[in-house]
Amino acid sequence: MSHVLLVEDDRSLALGLEFNLRAEGYEVNVCPDAESATEFLASPAAGNLDLLVLDWMLPGQDGLAMLRL
Numbered sequence: 001m002s003h004v005l006l007v008e009d010d011r012s013l014a015l016g017l018e019f020n021l022r023a024e025g026y027e028v029n030v031c032p033d034a035e036s037a038t039e040f041l042a043s044p045a046a047g048n049l050d051l052l053v054l055d056w057m058l059p060g061q062d063g064l065a066m067l068r069l
Contacts, residue, residue, distance in 0.1 A: 001025060001026070001027050002025070002026050002027070002050040002051065003026070003027045003028075003029075003048050003049050003050050003051075004021055004026045004027070004028050004029070004049075004050065004051045004052075004053060005028075005029050005031065005037065005040060005041070005046070005049055005051070005052050005053070006018060006021070006028055006029070006030045006031070006053045007030075007031045007032075007033070007034065007037040007052070007053065007054045007055055007058065007063065007066075008030065008032070008053070008055045009032050009033055009055060009057075009058050009059055010055075011032070014030050014032070017053065018030055026051075029045070033058050033059050033060055033061075034058050034060060034061040034062070034063065034065070034066040035060060035061065037054075037066065038066060054066065054067070
């Protein structure tokens with residue numbers, strides 16, 4: 001099963017994307033901001049990550065800045 005990390009601060013949009021990704025057979029983790037996504041990416045659970053879906057306009061730190069880390 002492919003594993004997706006979804007980083008989206010709009011709860012409604014995140015729920016819809018998560019629902020559709022799961023319906024297509026993906027394992028999905030959702031983070032509401034760059035800080036929690038960065039923490040997730042540093043954890044052992046990120047070792048089997050196949051795809052990152054990243055919102056560019058996040059609270060605190062935008063998605064592009066997160067990619068530069």
